Amino acid sequence: MKLTNLSIKELLKGYKNNTFSPSEVTKAYLKKAKENNQKIGAYINITEDKAVEDSKSKFHSFGGVPMAIKDNIHVANVNTTCASKLLKNHKAIFNATVIKRLINCPVLGKTNMDEFAMGSSNETSAFYPVKNPWDLKKVSGGSSGGSAAAVAANLASFALGSDTGGSIRQPAAFCGVVGLRPTYGLVSRYGLVAVAPSMDQIGPLTKTVEDSAYVLSNLAGFDEKDAMTASPKTLDYTKSLKEDIKNVKIGLPKQYFTDYTNNEVRQAVNKAIRTLEKLGAKMVELDLSHTPYSVSAYTLLCAAEASSSLARLNGTSCKNTKIKGDYSKQCVNSRTEGFGIEVKRRILLGTHILNSTNYAEYYIRAQKVRTLVQRDFQRAFHSCDIILGPTTPTTAFPLNSKHDPLTMYLHDSYTTPASLAGLPAMSIPCGYDSNGLPIGLQLIAPHFKEQDILNVGHAFQLDTDYHKRKITNDEE
């Protein structure tokens, strides 16, 4: 039995029956992570001693499941680098709320990411890019590329990522795993290094939809340390997981099925639609007319918020300041040396549009468009229960192939609308292209209706085996 191939459900069952122990499973994952990390680059830091120690602790219902954590989420006494030179020596002094809630799960390590979660290919990491486990010449997607690759290559049982404009869903689609962005406010952001606080959300990347339900059940809920957290009614998503999706109304926005989407992606999504119809779901045509404006609005708002969020980082507390001088000079030098090009680009863009001369023309206009995107969804959910479409317009693209930022931003065309509206959205594998690269199917639900997308995703996975396909060179 390959311990690293097992789902969370299978691991918990094995622990209960004493078939194997958390220590054995953790060691198996550590061995595999150490052997494969140089090839894939999924981890920035493998925390072997901590993982072994964590696996010895006693746990109750949900625990002993080895996890990987995106390197912008604080784990006490472990470095939080955000894949940036600026924070390469920054040690976290407290656990993020999500880590506290999963305190019985051994932390295998901190996963690679786009620097400060800015990017869609995981090539902006200051350390090394993450390679797609399905094809090492392709990107993993981003910004949670390390988390997605770690789960896809069985280097972690599950991983946590963060999603601002698609940073969980897009790499999940590229790497053939399940990536869930929860409703804004369902999961505490306390201990997450902020990029765009009005959109950031922590969520799980897992092997199956059912695993996603397990992790989300443990993450969700009010946290007094994050004023934006709500207290939803259902918190055990596994108990409420249904296989029956008869008469569920699924909306198909015409804007998600244009020629902009690669033909093979469209074919796979259409096949998934037929599968769901066979299972009893009803399809409804939708018009989300402001979808084409989402990327512009998102880019402006994200840059504005990022420039503000990162203003606090001056290098003085990061132990990597080389140049001595007066305080402000030191700040400028630290930031100039410490930030990568994409981060600087977004800071400059954000500062520019928040300038009093440009504020109304760019920032306020983008916020107004955000209102329109939200209204689109509000209207749409009067006629359907969930919305379906491709997660990305293409499958994973080659490393170093996209040189201008706009082309990269446009890759998030289908993920940014849900982010602007704060909606829960999930990417699940729904096929493979002719090169064997995974294709992602995106499901979007109304606020706090995670259960609905989990049910549809679970029913889909019970009827298909896209999530079971193994990477060819995946050897124990």
Added chain:
Amino acid sequence: MKITAKQLNEIASLSMLNIKQEEIDEYIKELDQVLTYADNLKKLDLDDVKPAKHCLFEERITREDKVVQLRSKKSLHNDINLKDTFIED
């Protein structure tokens, strides 16, 4: 051009960043490209649209902020120190 070298240097200064001379053209080109693309938002009629404040649809339900006449006798009937509609200290 949406942005000039002078503006870029001002923004960099506000952002606490140094931009090398040889980087200026590249930054201008890239920012210009993004800002030009963002011009597609100008196609929309946004005059009557309010900017989003929050990404959840639910608004906090609050009553209209206006002065109302207290139905004083009813609301204060347990208070023994009444003088007209005021409470005597």
